[in-house]
Amino acid sequence: MHELNKTEIVAVDLFCGVGGLTYGLQSAGIAVKLGVDIDPDCAHPIQQNSNASFLNADVASLDPGVVARVFENAAVSLLAGCAPCQPFSTYSRAAKQKHGDTAGENRSKDWRLVEHFGDLVEQVQPDLVTMENVPPLAQQPVFERLLENLHGYWMDWRVVECQSIGLPQTRKRLVLVASRLGPITIPQFQKKPTTVRMAIGELPNIPAGGQDPNDPLHRASRLSSLNLQRIRHSKPGGTWRDWPEDLRSSCHLKDTGATYPSVYGRMKWDAPAPTITTQCFGYGNGRFGHPDQDRAISLREASMLQGFPKNYSFLPDEGTASFDKLGRLIGNAVPVKLGEVIGELFSHHVAQMRPETARH
Known part of the structure; x- marks a missing residue:
């Protein structure tokens, strides 16, 4: 020492x-x-x-x-x-x-x-x-x-x-x-x-459910066929109100649903991200849709929006650790x-x- x-x-x-x-x-x-x-x-x-x-x-x-x-x-x-x-x-x-x-x-x-x-x-x-x-x-x-x-x-x-x-x-x-x-x-x-683009704009494209072969943390959760249709109709910074009515959830039709416009939303490239939470890897959990790729943000993107460097190691088994575990660690940081x-x-x-x- x-x-x-x-x-x-x-x-x-x-x-x-x-x-x-x-x-x-x-x-x-x-x-x-x-x-x-x-x-x-x-x-x-x-x-x-x-x-x-x-x-x-x-x-x-x-x-x-x-x-x-x-x-x-x-x-x-x-x-x-x-x-x-x-x-x-x-x-x-x-x-x-x-x-x-x-x-x-x-x-x-x-x-x-x-x-x-x-x-x-x-x-x-x-x-x-x-x-x-x-x-x-x-x-x-x-x-x-x-x-x-x-x-x-x-x-x-x-x-x-x-x-x-x-x-x-x-x-x-x-x-x-x-x-x-x-x-x-x-x-x-x-x-x-700083903006979403400045933080994660240079990361490789990956599909929903896909993973960067060079980074086990740069992986995105899967999307159902319904949510894939929804995100394709979502605009950066927009809301579920941008969707055709047949894609809207029943909860959106209730009065209480009108108060949560950011769920199933996309981030904007040239603005900051919303607060990163423990459930940020899920497209339906907030404005956690990627700005232009049809998926939720990856775990690596979430960590970089929290300010961690690109090579930060969270677990020795990042390729097999669950989204829930990694999301909890990153969101609570x-x-x-x-x-x-x-x-x-x-x-x-x-x-x-x-x-x-x-x-x-």
């Missing part, structure tokens, strides 16, 4: 997933030493694509000494994480309205993950802290409790529109940063917008660009602080 310089930031990524935050922080020059996640499938992407070690553990019962030991020789320490908060997501709230509030116990368990993150911050006392999550979390009592855990830190938080950081996706995320070294502020990001701009913010922040304020 090389000798740490006086301003090098050493990070631990809790709830690391497949490494979107880890990879982004690393791209900004931050030394991520450890990723922690309860899902063993996350071991491969962390170890294959970054310099971090992986610990398969539940953050809810994680010994704070594990994190503290990583920071023992760190000049500056950073504790990062994205606690899963499906109860606060737009999709979960829509399901709650449709089916009723029957999952209170599960939501309470997920809320507790944010509290466990705050507890670890309080116990370890890192120099820097960051958390990103779904925007509705900011209206929940658990977020107020997290801010209380950050007593003694300078902090800032805001909802970041990912288009403004250069991600080709209309995704909004709550970003929190905190520092014991001095005042810190999240800027108004104004990076050059922190966008790489978000990790990168957070890393750049911390690097700039530490460089502005007096050397004696950093831990030696």
Whole structure:
């Protein structure tokens, strides 16, 4: 291990997933030493694509000494994480309205993950802290409790529109940063917008149900004959209203169906993609149709719209792993660009602080 310089930031990524935050922080020059996640499938992407070690553990019962030991020789320490908060997501709230509030116990368990993150911050006392999550979390009592855990830190938080950081996706995320070294502020990001074409336009054509022989992740789900007819009548940025009436689903004829015009939609080449979800590989699950090929986007295209490089490896068996498993890993990932701009913010922040304020 090389000798740490006086301003090098050493990070631990809790709830690391497949490494979107880890990879982004690393791209900004931050030394991520450890990723922690309860899902063993996350071991491969962390170890294959970054310099971090992986610990398969539940953050809810994680010994704070594990994190503290990583920071023992760190000049500056950073504790990062994205606690899963499906109860606060737009999709979960829509399901709650449709089916009723029957999952209170599960939501309470997920809320507790944010509290466990705050507890670890309080116990370890890192120099820097960051958390990103779904925007509705900011209206929940658990977020107020997290801010209380950050007593003694300078902090800032805001909802970041990912288009403004250069991600080709209309995704909004709550970003929190905190520092014991001095005042810190999240800027108004104004990076050059990127589009679907800029992200995936050079990938080879493949048919529905087909796969690129040189990339097992560049494969698209099959389409029924009915959905193949539907996508052939779909316009980029259009809706199912563009179809002949005999192709429309019975749910579209109901009043409730009129509120979901983007399902079975195509993306537009020269605009950002919609929010990439765990079901983005399915044509009927949102505006996930390819702009001009008659298929849903491939898993590789989904990952690149999340900011991952073209050669990023998610699983050792990508050619045989299910769409559901890979879709879950990709859709739940922190966008790489978000990790990168957070890393750049911390690097700039530490460089502005007096050397004696950093831990030696």
